[in-house]
Amino acid sequence: MGLSNFLSKAGAAASQVLQGYTKELFEEILLRQHVCLAFDEQAATSKEGLQTLDLTVRLLARLYPCLELVPLSSNLDSVKSTLEALAQSINPQVAFGNSGTVTVCIVVGKTKVSYNVPTFYLGSDNWITKFSDSEPVLSGGSDNSLAAGAAACIGAANVFRYVFKDYLPNSSLDTTLSMSLVDYRLNAADPVNPDVRKINIGNVHLVGLGAVGNGFVWALRKSPYLEGNVTGVDGESIDLSNLQRYILTDQDSVDCKKTEVVKNSFCSTGLNIAYHPEHWGEYLEQCCDLTLDTVAVGVDSAKDRILVQASLPKIIFNAWTQTNDLGVSRHIDFIKEPCLACMYLPTEEKQSQSQEIAQNLGLIDVEGEGLIRQYLALNLPVDQVLIERIASAKGISVELLKPYIGYQVQAFYSQVVCGGMLMSFSNDTTAPNNVEVPLAFQSAMAGIMLAAEVIVHAGGFRSNPIGTRTRFNLLKPLSKHNSESCDKLIGTNCLCQDEDYKLVYIAKYMGR
Template structure:
């Protein structure tokens, strides 16, 4: 068995949430774990149970070097080899156990209880609802909905992480019981009040950003039967090895593939008409010519990119994010008196330019003019520049030599964000850019896909702007954030020219908020 060949990226993510982080200790803690995935016929015989198992293995195999795959009855045994192959497609050197004797933690899908003496989390779902319990099985529902099933996997993976690293986390008690609807984001007392009737036509929908959050959305949409319509997927990048740390659909064989091509393959078995655009959003908009966008799902990394999408005035936007302390989704019209996407990301005070942030991260404040030129021209980084970065970072040049000749953004993404410098420095060079854990990004993507489907079904607008969850702590009781429209007058949603352009595109129709509780 061995840790995955992208473990340094995972370590970078963990270093941002764990106190007193030391790279060697982190790897040792992982190597001591045997995480068991137990399941029975109840889980493998229904779509919800199979979805939970699929995503659970996809999440756990990216971090832990040993999994125990434990079918609890004969019927479940038929799925064991498929789950083992899935784990090895992510980490070919992962250790697979077929006994739970040495298990240190266990997650269970189905209706049976394994006889293990380690901390155990029972995961399951019922349609839109995600379930998790520490006391007994919760079972899997009979629907074809992936939302609750996928969210349950994320809750389970988060609790496994908090079990292993609880002493290095603040307020990281374990969840005792979860029964959360991704339809209303309320703790359920009964069934969801307004179930959606499938099939659902997505119309013309755009998904912008096919990174970690985008993968969570693709996983969800690929498993939702009864979807039709035209889905545009937009991203200009290819999958890199370090991306496997949290791209839940990607395996070793996908490295180097265009993200848009990967998305088309992932959705190939659905009835969706998928159109791939390997471009940045601005380039896609210029190429498209038609600036009417009925529905846009935003899964981008930066505030600037989100502002650019809102600036093109889509009729409606769902935006998903991950950040240091939470993850979530927000919903935005424009001419409706509520917060637009720009309201969420308006800068306050003086902010640093991109080249200044890059120069700081590279430890070369004095070279900010050169960094600015390299970014603006997309020029290749020269030998002496990479050598100076190595000196500034206190790491040897040789492992960074392969980045000579690459554009600065690529060098930065792979060497800094990708964890190369982090590993070379023994974990002492922490990365400032937020790198979420896989279970955080996956849940944000599931939530984004859920919002796109709910909106496409014709449901009234949600009564709350955003919904936030923190997977590094027990699930909170208040998940909604009624973000108000910016009152300073600086936002484009207060600008008469932008309002006029929006109305000329779509008329004066304003969606009415849903009466479904947002408690």
């Protein structure tokens, strides 16, 4: 039984939510777990059931070193083998345990099990996600993967909350729930559940193919009922730490372009897919037509989101993850409704990039910040001088940092700090400042919700207003009140208050 080779990034994520976190405690708790995923013929022969199983394995294998995949019906050995191979492609050291040692269980299908451990039943019905802590909830046969994937995220969240219950404040488990991804009402007597039919989503740009973008693509990758064009834009490559929450990646993805990983993930579908391995600004410079009908935003910084809004798409759907919540926001009309920039304009002074990097590298004095600023301004690679300063500040061996000599400072920072390596090297339990590291089920859920917004809007499935944003915290039981309206930032310097931006938007979309 082995912990993954990207566990340091998972540790960085856990350190942000677990009280009393230490690397040793985190690993000890994980090594005690034998997480069971049980399934029967009902799950294995339904389209939605197979999707729930697929994503559940993708989520569990990124964290837990011992899984047990248990067929509850005969003739399911091939399904079990496929799921085991998927888990091993993510973490080659994962072990498959003995049923006598199960510590927590997830069940997909119609069979009730009798393990004397917390057991979570997952299922879905087209747009409706289902979960129960006591009875099977079954899986539907539609081509719609979204609710099936959301069920996997809720199940993985409950496993995490149970496993780390002694270190998560106020985090009880969900009981029985159903939720439509059309309107997000919880346990509604009349859940919205429109039939999936041929839906043309038009021209959609997906900006950011990271963790949230992976969730978006996973939700659409087997969608024969969809037509239209999806253009993925991201200029970055995969590094090992990304495997912690990029649900489409495995060990073979390291050093590949994010666009290449997404390209290889799409199966038979009616969508036309294009990939651009550039950053958003670089992509726009090459475009002949800056008419952007729908943009789905999966980037992870306020600056990048404001940049997307500045390119004036007609419609923007935005997804986010942060320590205490995840969600989506809707920006349908730049003139009348809050724009994306309204949600992210800074309200207080923030650290500069050089200050943030210096602080998280332990170079907290003025001289250290000036040193980092020099490396950034001159585009200097990490060298022996810099790693000696960092090693001395963090109290670690220079040898641990030598493999990163030659990296650009931002790439070094991304892998060593954001990737959790520095925390692992130094046994420092303090999470990096201004660095959000969500858990895999949080990012996947946000990506699925982002995909749902695109399809729901294109299909005209939402007859009643739902508000500007929907959000909830998967580290706690789901709430009935998770959607809200927001106001435009009247009287500010927001883009949507600028007369020139408004005139350009009107000319681009309302004058056609």
